[in-house]
Amino acid sequence: MGYLGVDVGSISTKAVVIDDAGQVVARSYLWTEGDPLAAVKRVLAEVELQAEAAEESVAAVGVTGSARELVGAALGAQVVKNEITAHAMGTLARHPDVQTILEIGGQDSKIILVRNGVPVDYAMNTLCAAGTGSFLSAQARRLNVPVEEFGAYALQSSKPTKIAGRCTVFAESDLVHKAQIGHPREDLIAGLCQAIVMNYLNNVGKGKEIRAPIVFQGGVSKNVGVVKAFADLTGEGIVVDEDGHLMGAIGAALLAREGEGRAAFDFATRDLEFDTRGYECGGCPNDCEVVTLCRAGEFLDGWGNRCERGLERAKKNVTTS
Numbered sequence: 001m002g003y004l005g006v007d008v009g010s011i012s013t014k015a016v017v018i019d020d021a022g023q024v025v026a027r028s029y030l031w032t033e034g035d036p037l038a039a040v041k042r043v044l045a046e047v048e049l050q051a052e053a054a055e056e057s058v059a060a061v062g063v064t065g066s067a068r069e070l071v072g073a074a075l076g077a078q079v080v081k082n083e084i085t086a087h088a089m090g091t092l093a094r095h096p097d098v099q100t101i102l103e104i105g106g107q108d109s110k111i112i113l114v115r116n117g118v119p120v121d122y123a124m125n126t127l128c129a130a131g132t133g134s135f136l137s138a139q140a141r142r143l144n145v146p147v148e149e150f151g152a153y154a155l156q157s158s159k160p161t162k163i164a165g166r167c168t169v170f171a172e173s174d175l176v177h178k179a180q181i182g183h184p185r186e187d188l189i190a191g192l193c194q195a196i197v198m199n200y201l202n203n204v205g206k207g208k209e210i211r212a213p214i215v216f217q218g219g220v221s222k223n224v225g226v227v228k229a230f231a232d233l234t235g236e237g238i239v240v241d242e243d244g245h246l247m248g249a250i251g252a253a254l255l256a257r258e259g260e261g262r263a264a265f266d267f268a269t270r271d272l273e274f275d276t277r278g279y280e281c282g283g284c285p286n287d288c289e290v291v292t293l294c295r296a297g298e299f300l301d302g303w304g305n306r307c308e309r310g311l312e313r314a315k316k317n318v319t320t321s
Contacts, residue, residue: 002056005253008065011106013039014249017051026050036067041270048267058265062256064248073293073301074274078261088112088119090251091215099211104220106133111204125204133220150189154225157190193225197233212236217244279317281310290314
């Protein structure tokens with residue numbers, strides 16, 4: 001019996017299928033490209049082939065990520081959970097002794113503190129892009145270096161350039177200035193890696209007691225330069241799981257396995273066409289902006305409402321339009 005986990009972020013979309021023992025038998029990681037439903041269809045096509053090869057049929061679906069409501073409704077998911085819960089679940093399954101989870105994704109980052117196997121505190125940063133994967137990608141283009149090679153360049157540096165990493169604007173202007181006055185490329189890249197980690201520790205990790213074992217995950221964990229910077233600045237060893245970039249999806253799949261709901265999932269769902277609509281309720285001072293999901297003109301689900309009135313008005317608007 002298999003369980004599907006989907007993690008839909010602003011930059012990347014991930015999907016895995018796990019078996020009853022929690023082992024990953026199918027995995028996919030693709031760019032969201034501003035269209036979460038289309039991205040989900042693509043990752044489902046990839047994991048379906050792998051799941052069939054492993055002779056695993058899906059009995060339950062779990063969804064997490066910034067587009068979890070939308071995708072959860074489209075897939076008829078049994079479990080829809082926030083990223084903190086999903087990442088903690090996935091990490092604890094692989095690293096039961098973890099005490100600190102560091103995660104840096106495409107546009108946001110988070111820290112989760114775990115004590116005695118229980119998540120006790122967390123923080124997220126979604127306001128500044130200076131400590132995220134999208135910032136690294138932008139600077140890679142500026143330096144004309146593939147972002148996949150950033151880590152190797154950083155490890156070549158013996159004297160990282162100091163880069164102001166307080167925010168995207170300061171970091172970019174400082175990078176340009178340091179490049180123009182002749183700092184070597186490897187030193188600039190190593191400095192960027194350190195700036196990202198300093199930004200993370202001074203913002204997301206501010207006031208948090210970071211204890212080992214430390215597990216670093218998210219797409220940026222694949223950058224060995226950032227991993228080294230975390231090790232240097234925390235003075236601790238950093239664990240990077242080979243599936244660290246998929247940990248949210250793994251956690252969602254595990255939550256689906258542990259949940260009570262069961263329903264055979266048909267991968268042909270990806271061929272269905274869905275329609276999303278925005279609706280401003282106006283029924284009370286809250287003036288909720290409700291998003292609805294429909295298929296062939298039929299209302300499936302909606303979210304963004306602060307009371308039942310908002311959802312009912314949005315549903316009525318769909319059926320009468």
